[in-house]
Amino acid sequence: xxxxxxxxxxxxxxxxxxxxxxxxxxxxxxxxxxxxxxxxxxxxxxxxxxxxxxxxxxxxxxxxxxxxxxxxxxxxxxxxxxxxxxxxxxxxxxxxxxxxxxxxxxxxxxxxxxxxxxxxxxxxxxxxxxxxxxxxxxxxxxxxxxxxxxxxxxxxxxxxxxxxxxxxxxxxxxxxxxxxxxxxxxxxxxxxxxxxxxxxxxxxxxxxxxxxxxxxxxxxxxxxxxxxxxxxxxxxxxxxxxxxxxxxxxxxxxxxxxxxxxxxxxxxxxxxxxxxxxx
Numbered sequence: 001x002x003x004x005x006x007x008x009x010x011x012x013x014x015x016x017x018x019x020x021x022x023x024x025x026x027x028x029x030x031x032x033x034x035x036x037x038x039x040x041x042x043x044x045x046x047x048x049x050x051x052x053x054x055x056x057x058x059x060x061x062x063x064x065x066x067x068x069x070x071x072x073x074x075x076x077x078x079x080x081x082x083x084x085x086x087x088x089x090x091x092x093x094x095x096x097x098x099x100x101x102x103x104x105x106x107x108x109x110x111x112x113x114x115x116x117x118x119x120x121x122x123x124x125x126x127x128x129x130x131x132x133x134x135x136x137x138x139x140x141x142x143x144x145x146x147x148x149x150x151x152x153x154x155x156x157x158x159x160x161x162x163x164x165x166x167x168x169x170x171x172x173x174x175x176x177x178x179x180x181x182x183x184x185x186x187x188x189x190x191x192x193x194x195x196x197x198x199x200x201x202x203x204x205x206x207x208x209x210x211x212x213x214x215x216x217x218x219x220x221x222x223x224x225x226x227x228x229x230x231x232x233x234x235x236x237x238x239x240x241x242x243x244x245x246x247x248x249x250x251x252x253x254x255x256x257x258x259x260x261x262x263x264x265x266x267x268x269x270x271x272x273x274x275x276x277x278x279x
């Protein structure tokens with residue numbers, strides 16, 4: 001399985017971001033990728049709800065989704081859109097943070113809405129309340145492709161190992177973790193958490209990322225960690241994209257998943273237990 005990771009420096013202007021993303025997808029296809037994967041909020045990195053309301057569309061109208069579907073069909077390859085920020089019909093006006101797997105005919109093969117919301121205070125100046133603007137999803141998703149069974153997730157989901165165990169026990173061989181990780185938590189935790197998810201599930205972890213300082217027409221600019229990565233099922237780092245935008249290609253041997261799970265069969269060793277406060 002040859003995968004391409006796109007590392008993006010998306011702004012809060014979806015039209016400008018789309019042009020850059022399509023160019024990198026063409027580069028990925030030219031490199032022989034069977035599937036290309038983009039990071040979280042491919043279409044719009046924004047800290048301003050006012051700005052998001054002005055530029056975001058619903059799924060049926062979103063220009064990024066439509067253009068990537070057209071390109072996938074034109075080139076005949078798979079694309080995992082790490083996520084798009086989309087308007088919904090929710091009464092409270094909250095958006096969706098939604099992944100899409102696009103098939104080589106341009107069809108939407110799977111959708112996944114981010115389950116865990118990034119509501120944290122990293123420092124006195126770096127505070128996030130994702131749940132104020134985005135509504136959480138409630139369903140884990142695995143999807144079959146001709147080359148691997150993929151388990152879908154997004155960014156902050158990474159800190160919830162029970163999700164990845166459920167995906168792996170449902171047969172996922174490749175855990176997809178597109179992200180727009182904070183530089184502070186990224187430097188401290190990104191690599192360790194990615195390696196842990198790979199090792200404990202005997203799966204490849206593929207994590208395309210947003211990177212750098214993201215330009216903003218509305219609200220404050222945001223920084224992200226970069227370092228899109230691929231981790232092998234035994235925990236080796238196969239790819240680290242550093243901090244520059246671009247495309248990287250990696251070949252994944254799915255036999256390594258079978259081998260890792262045969263050597264350490266922990267996915268079949270779960271046992272029920274009583275909680276600490278049980279009588």
